[in-house]
Amino acid sequence: MCILCIFYNIPHAKFIVDEIVKTLYDDGIIEKTTSKAVEDIIFSGTTTRMTHVLQRLKSSENKESQLKIGEESLDKWLIRIENEVMKKFDGLEQEAVLYSVRELFNSIYSLFGFTSKSPFYREARLMLLRVGETLKLSGLGSFKLNNFEDLESFIGRDLRYIYDNRKTSPDSIPEIKTITNLRKDIEISLSSSTSLSINEIERILTQIDLDIQTYINCIQDHINGDDILDGIEDSPMKILLNEIIHSPFSNILEKVENRIELSHLLFGDGKDVINDFVEYKEKYLRSLLEIKFNVDQWTLETFKDISILTTSSELEDLKVWIQETIDRWIFNNPYQDFINEKPIRFHVIHTKEFLQREFDVVYNVYKAFRLQDKLSFRKISKDSDSSFSLTRALKGKSSAFNIGPKTLRKYLIKIEQFKSQTIATPYAISVYQEAIDTIKDYVADRHLGFSIKKSARTGYNPIFHQDWYKATLIILNLAKFGGIQPLTFGLLSPELFDKDPNTGLFQPHHLDASNT
Secondary structure: OHHHOOOOOOOHHHHHHHHHHHHHHHOOOOOOOOHHHHHHHHOOOOOOOHHHHHHHHHHOOOHHHHHOOOHHHHHHHHHHHHHHHHHHOOHHHHHHHHHHHHHHHHHHHHHHOOOOOOOOHHHHHHHHHHHHHHHHHOOOOOOOOOOHHHHHHHHOOOOOHHHHHHHHOOOOOOOHHHHHHHHHHHHHHHHOOOOOOHHHHHHHHHHHHHHHHHHHHHHHHHHHOOOOOOOOOOOHHHHHHHHHHOOOOOOOHHHOOOHHHHHHHHHOOOOOOHHHHHHOOOOOHHHHHHHHHHHHOOOHHHHHOOOOOOOHHHHHHHHHHHHHHHHHHHHHOOOOOOOOOOOEEOOEEOOHHHHHHHHHHHHHHHHHHHOOOOOOHHHHHHHOOOOOOHHHHHHOOOHHHOOOHHHHHHHHHHHHHHHOOOOOOHHHHHHHHHHHHHHHHHHHHOOOOOEOOEOOOOOOOHHHHOHHHHHHHHHHHHHOOOOEOOOOOOEOOHHHHOOOHHHOOOOOOOOOOOOO
């Protein structure tokens, strides 16, 4: 969201107004991209206009306030815009627009530092101002501005502790009794008013009940929120699922209401297979890659279908988090070995991080074949006419388990065939191309020295075909003659020592010069 794109030569307040205008217009709340259209909502019933706000900020003696609109003002703007949304929209459309407006204001709050670690802080402030807005619209003379002071004066006691306590004790949970007591005090104050009829008081209290209930629901949801994994026996895979669900970047998965929906999101099954996933002590790598595969295909529509709204940026953050969490889990081997801790490659012992390239190949090959069907790695090997196990390359302790040229060539040919299919979608083509690129990167990184059209001509270790090796071998052999050509006893050409094997007159006899 461009609300964060602040330049010092642009007044913050004016910039924010422009952002609010744009968002409200894009969401269909206003029909014209003018500040007046927004002013009619946020300054409803007053003669105040945005130019007045900007002029007041500009003339303020406090230079710091020139860059800020007050938190209370922003809160009131938000509740008035939300009230307008609830008048114009209903159902899922209303929920989507409300979500968009909240995202905008959350960015504004963050920009000005109006934040709290408590999930109840903002809701407590908005609840009090919603109540005040209802009383103001009822025609009570004491609510000209709907400040917190107006409500405190109306019921005769301090109310700021309701939200201040959330900031000073962010981990505490508000008491619902505090809110119900507030409602009683409001009823008493309304009943003592001589300007309101009994019917008017009942109408006002009905709306105030709605204003208060929103906050009470927020508290109850937090207290009564059932963990979707409750009842499942503790196991390593339950720990992993909890990490995935309770992402620090998004609470999208926490909103999933039942295990069948969660199972479908993570495993692509129409039935609950979570028990099966967590109960086995030994877990195949494929089951973790299957989660990565399904997560990669999530879209906004995926969650809209189960009545969960999100944004593209939040969804992308969640997808990246889950992918990285699973990769970290696999490489850390916390409960079971998925990755060899000391793999041997080219007769050298490496750390497990050396296998990252091979893991990328394994996953991208799996993803490419998985688009065709729900395949096991055994079936993938069979379909590509390979007897080599991809997952064994990651777990095996022998250098023989390196993913070699012969195996990679077979996978490349097969994936190229997938890509050339006329029915391949743009998404599928991108998956196939990513697999092809990953294989080629791996070949280059490991100096395996093959192309898809040409087979290797020797059975020597790939290290012999690396340019640096050939150059080093030639130069070392020549240097031992003291710079003298052993056949003619003449001086050697300087270009023989330029580290380029192609300019040398000597070719190691055991290497095929045409094999690069």
